[in-house]
Amino acid sequence: MNKKDRVIMNDEIRVPEVRCNVDGAESLGIISTDAAMEKANELGLDLVLIAPDAKPPVAKIMNYGKYKYQEEKKLKEQRKNQVKIDIKEIKLSVKIAENDINYKVKHAREFLAEGKHVRFRVFLKGREMSNPDSAKDVLLKVWSMIEDVAIMDKEPKFEGRYYNLYVLPKK
Structure with missing residues (x-):
């Protein structure tokens, strides 16, 4: 866990006073850290430093375990x-060869019908x-065979030893 992700809470808070809020309730204003800790203990919750760089730092009295669980749930x-x-x-x-192009275009049509994106690459x-x-x-010939079912994302582009054509399925 790097320094940025680390949460400063409870006894780790080393500033003399904080702007304190209670989760889902009132704002206590600027009070001493000790008074905020007492209030948190009284409510059976944690004092979590939310904005340590603010003047004065902002702390919130909350159930940190529940908060962390909710955040993980949102991410999931x-x-x-x-x-x-x-x-x-x-x-x-x-x-x-012509028949090989037809065979590969047939597969490309199947992929596009499944909603997949297709990249054609010609190796030089x-x-x-x-x-x-x-x-x-070669790529323009292939494009003329699939343009009824696909959208050309970008014009054929030369990259290294490859010429690429990227197509998307029509909605």
């Missing part, structure tokens, strides 16, 4: 509601690097 809920995007990659070459070998436009031509 957020993670559960996240949508994981599946990206399928289909590799092609500059000298690919050796002397093919001298003419990268041939790879772009």
Whole structure:
């Protein structure tokens, strides 16, 4: 646990006075740390330093265990509601045969129908690097075969030894 995530509470609070609030109730204003600790003990709760850099620091009297549990529950809920995007990659070459293109496009259509994103990659070998436009031509040929079921995210792009085309399913 790094220093930023560490929570200062109860006897660890070393400032003379704090601006104190009670969880779900009134504000006690600026009082001494000892008085705030007594009030917290009286209520059977924790004194937690919320804004240690403020002048004076802000502390809250709360049930810290319950608070931490609620925060973890919120984080879990957020993670559960996240949508994981599946990206399928289909590799092609500059000298690919027509029937091979058809076969790979058929698979791409299946992936798009399932709602997956598809990345087409054409790898340029050796002397093919001298003419990268041939790879772009292959990708544009593939695009013309799937444009009825897909949306082109970006124009075909040359990156390193690959020419990439990224497509998304139509809604």
